[in-house]
Amino acid sequence: MIKKYLTALDTIPVCKRHGKVLQNKGMVIEATCPDTYIGEICEVHAKFSSQNIVAEVVAVNKNKVLLMPYQRIKGVSQGSIVYATGKMAVAKVGDNLLGRVVDAFGNPIDSKGELCSYTEYPLYKEPINPLTRKAITEPISTGIRAIDSFITIGRGQRMGLFAGSGVGKSTLLAAICHNISEDVNVIALIGERGREVEEFVQAIAETGMMEKTVVISATAEQPPLIRVHAVYTAMAIAEYFSEQGKNVLFTFDSVTRFAMALRELGLSTGEPPTVKGYTPSVFSEIPAIIERCGSFRQRGAISAIFSVLVEGEDFNDPVADCVRAILDGHVVLTRELAERAHYPAIDVLKSTSRLFRQINSAAHIQNVASVKRAIVQYQENRELMELGVAGGDPGRLLSISNRWLQIEDFLLQDTRSIESLVAGQTRLATITASWQESASV
Numbered sequence: 001m002i003k004k005y006l007t008a009l010d011t012i013p014v015c016k017r018h019g020k021v022l023q024n025k026g027m028v029i030e031a032t033c034p035d036t037y038i039g040e041i042c043e044v045h046a047k048f049s050s051q052n053i054v055a056e057v058v059a060v061n062k063n064k065v066l067l068m069p070y071q072r073i074k075g076v077s078q079g080s081i082v083y084a085t086g087k088m089a090v091a092k093v094g095d096n097l098l099g100r101v102v103d104a105f106g107n108p109i110d111s112k113g114e115l116c117s118y119t120e121y122p123l124y125k126e127p128i129n130p131l132t133r134k135a136i137t138e139p140i141s142t143g144i145r146a147i148d149s150f151i152t153i154g155r156g157q158r159m160g161l162f163a164g165s166g167v168g169k170s171t172l173l174a175a176i177c178h179n180i181s182e183d184v185n186v187i188a189l190i191g192e193r194g195r196e197v198e199e200f201v202q203a204i205a206e207t208g209m210m211e212k213t214v215v216i217s218a219t220a221e222q223p224p225l226i227r228v229h230a231v232y233t234a235m236a237i238a239e240y241f242s243e244q245g246k247n248v249l250f251t252f253d254s255v256t257r258f259a260m261a262l263r264e265l266g267l268s269t270g271e272p273p274t275v276k277g278y279t280p281s282v283f284s285e286i287p288a289i290i291e292r293c294g295s296f297r298q299r300g301a302i303s304a305i306f307s308v309l310v311e312g313e314d315f316n317d318p319v320a321d322c323v324r325a326i327l328d329g330h331v332v333l334t335r336e337l338a339e340r341a342h343y344p345a346i347d348v349l350k351s352t353s354r355l356f357r358q359i360n361s362a363a364h365i366q367n368v369a370s371v372k373r374a375i376v377q378y379q380e381n382r383e384l385m386e387l388g389v390a391g392g393d394p395g396r397l398l399s400i401s402n403r404w405l406q407i408e409d410f411l412l413q414d415t416r417s418i419e420s421l422v423a424g425q426t427r428l429a430t431i432t433a434s435w436q437e438s439a440s441v
């Protein structure tokens with residue numbers, strides 16, 4: 001009998017470092033707690049709540065520390081006791097995560113039960129040695145013809161998906177996740193609406209792709225630190241599978257909401273605001289995440305697609321600018337195409353993949369160039385054709401219009417009708433070959 005109590009006693013730390021809550025400033029709790037360090041997890045004993053509030057040290061001052069809670073701080077009062085745990089936040093990783101939807105720490109939220117086994121990974125990592133990277137030489141298939149043919153993504157490439165709100169970023173990302181060619185798909189849904197997470201997961205489940213997918217979700221109403229942690233957890237999970245030799249596709253929706261969470265965090269810990277209120281740490285954290293993706297010598301590649309909200313179609317938004325500078329290409333969706341129900345609303349002339357020439361055959365590069373010329377020709381003559389203005393060469397206008405119809409038919413794609421990269425590129429080759437034949441007749 002007494003053994004039970006002795007064992008329980010062993011689990012209690014002899015002397016817990018502790019302090020008291022001084023005040024709260026917005027989301028942040030100011031407290032005294034000696035020898036705590038940045039990133040350490042503390043527990044706040046709230047007077048009017050049976051549950052302790054878990055919080056993380058985000059800044060240390062002379063005599064006080066700033067704590068950012070993981071949940072709402074109702075019940076915390078002046079003088080509430082703060083205990084330091086001596087632990088840092090970790091992410092749960094493991095093969096069991098496949099097919100699961102987890103929270104910002106890798107805990108399942110999909111009512112399929114707890115994870116039976118897992119390893120704990122640190123959330124933050126040192127930068128990767130650039131010499132461990134490998135050249136990108138092969139393409140991956142996203143199943144979306146406009147991307148696979150015009151903006152081909154390489155294995156280990158980091159791409160951005162830029163668009164205004166409601167233009168189709170999430171829908172396109174979900175469509176890509178319907179039929180991925182990579183071994184594992186890690187999806188980070190950051191700051192989304194709860195309904196969208198459910199729809200995203202449901203759509204993937206219907207295609208049978210869930211068994212090689214892990215979804216990490218932190219919705220808009222969760223505290224900023226949770227939204228930020230979810231990104232690092234997603235990254236840790238992607239790295240875990242990459243270290244097992246698996247090629248990973250990392251899909252991230254959206255970087256802008258991650259930046260907003262970082263901004264909230266930065267402002268509440270006293271960082272100075274810069275352009276649009278974004279704090280300096282935003283512009284160091286985003287590149288740090290993007291740089292953890294790529295093609296590596298000793299492990300599987302992490303190819304990545306980051307969605308970026310371009311507010312008010314302002315393509316010079318500071319977050320968009322910061323992301324674009326370090327990515328290896330961008331897919332641009334335009335409202336103009338979406339308004340014409342041209343889905344996916346990808347503007348293939350404005351989009352670019354910096355590795356396009358390295359990973360495609362010379363014949364395909366030529367085919368794409370001639371299709372792009374045909375699109376420009378159509379755009380230059382569109383008004384003439386729409387107005388039915390006489391004066392142009394009717395035969396030439398008809399040929400431009402016919403070519404455009406073929407291109408449009410190629411670019412339009414239902415989210416459920418996926419086509420492999422090879423099938424898409426072959427189809428494009430057939431289209432351009434038919435133009436050469438008609439020109440030589």
Ligand SMILES: Nc1ncnc2c1ncn2[C@@H]1O[C@H](COP(=O)(O)OP(=O)(O)OP(=O)(O)O)[C@@H](O)[C@H]1O
Pocket residue numbers: 163164165166167168169170171172309343344345415
């Ligand atoms: N490929 C598509 N096919 C048909 N409809 C689409 C497609 N893409 C987007 N839509 C329409 O546009 C709406 C908004 O799309 P979506 O939620 O993907 O945009 P978003 O860019 O992610 O928006 P937000 O900026 O709010 O996150 C969808 O609900 C749908 O009606």
Ligand SMILES: [Mg+2]
Pocket residue numbers: 169170171253
């Ligand atoms: Mg969206």
